[in-house]
Amino acid sequence: MAKRNNEHISIQDALKEFVETNKLQKGLNKVNVAEAWAKLMGNGVNNYTTAVNLERETLHVQLSSSVLREELSYGKEKIITMLNEELGKEIIKKLILR
Template sequence: MAFKKPYSPENSRKSDIVPLKDGIKALLKAYRLQGKLNEVVVVASWEKVMGKAVAMKTQEVYVSNGKLFVRLTSAPLKHELFMAKTRVLEIINAEVGEEVIKEVVFL
């Protein structure tokens, strides 16, 4: 006579258990959404990265084809940020954790 192994919840389907973080990453990769998500993170973190003073003079921020477009309401600020374009690019990509933005365009 063969006895069944007693049911224990910790043994059942243990190999199928995946951490939520890994599951979400797999879904983003499968549906090729990671790039778009990174672009959204860039736009959403503009105020955090650049500060409240810059954010108040920012009219519009959007990403298209790896370029970050920023429309500003202040010409002196636009000039100042244009001169620090490389640094702005580094800060933005560092916030996301990978190179999402290849160029910054101030409008």
């Protein structure tokens, strides 16, 4: 049974402690990256995006349009920078468009 803590802490600190204790940060990063991709890329790109997966520090994005994939490949570094800024930390080091 978990220990009960009698001191008062903020909900933010309690949630942060819960995430660290249960090792949930990787899963949260995957969800946050997918949401950041959808937000930053907009409807035009999202209509052709079929999958967004984060594995280690590599973001794999599957696109249904080869033309769009080619266009986005020219700005990979900028996309990585924008996504990391949106997430508030450097999670993504490499972007693979398939």
